[in-house]
Amino acid sequence: xxxxxxxxxxxxxxxxxxxxxxxxxxxxTIVTWQRECLFGEITDGKMMLxxxxxxxxxxxxxxxxxxxxxxxxxxxxxxxxxHGILVFVDNGVGATRRVAPTTTTSQTLQPGSLxxxxxxxxxxxxxxxxxxxxxxxxxxxxxxxxxHIIRNERDMDRIARYIxxxxxxxxxxxxxxxxxxxxxx
Numbered sequence: 001x002x003x004x005x006x007x008x009x010x011x012x013x014x015x016x017x018x019x020x021x022x023x024x025x026x027x028x029t030i031v032t033w034q035r036e037c038l039f040g041e042i043t044d045g046k047m048m049l050x051x052x053x054x055x056x057x058x059x060x061x062x063x064x065x066x067x068x069x070x071x072x073x074x075x076x077x078x079x080x081x082x083h084g085i086l087v088f089v090d091n092g093v094g095a096t097r098r099v100a101p102t103t104t105t106s107q108t109l110q111p112g113s114l115x116x117x118x119x120x121x122x123x124x125x126x127x128x129x130x131x132x133x134x135x136x137x138x139x140x141x142x143x144x145x146x147x148h149i150i151r152n153e154r155d156m157d158r159i160a161r162y163i164x165x166x167x168x169x170x171x172x173x174x175x176x177x178x179x180x181x182x183x184x185x
Contacts, residue, residue, distance in 0.1 A: 025150035037079035
């Protein structure tokens with residue numbers, strides 16, 4: 001059987017030609033490997049972070065501290081995913097460091113871009129969690145992430161409300177592996 005690189009190539013979900021390092025607001029969702037609930041649990045509609053979830057929270061909040069061109073908007077860490085708003089501001093300061101590409105292709109991430117920031121965040125969280133658990137090479141995140149370019153204040157408000165209410169909707173969340181789907185009989 002011959003290997004066909006086109007058959008195994010994932011199509012990018014990014015907006016073609018868009019500069020993901022430019023000033024603007026972005027809504028992102030990052031999901032754990034195989035949707036494993038690693039970060040804590042929902043109790044009475046509130047997310048209760050465990051030790052691993054605290055690592056995720058610390059690193060998410062550190063994102064803005066080490067990148068002076070990024071401000072954090074609303075975010076929530078769920079048992080197996082993270083929703084957050086990142087706002088890129090223009091203050092003349094770029095990314096703190098260049099990241100290595102996360103693929104084996106010649107494609108590299110633009111320093112300071114949303115992709116570079118997500119790669120750095122996921123890498124640091126993975127290293128910290130694997131170090132805590134004394135394992136090596138265990139994946140924590142699914143490949144890639146979901147992103148949405150926030151286009152106006154109405155969009156920002158809608159997404160912020162969605163993020164804020166996410167723990168209350170956990171029982172119906174598509175990411176919840178224990179979600180009970182009503183039968184259609």
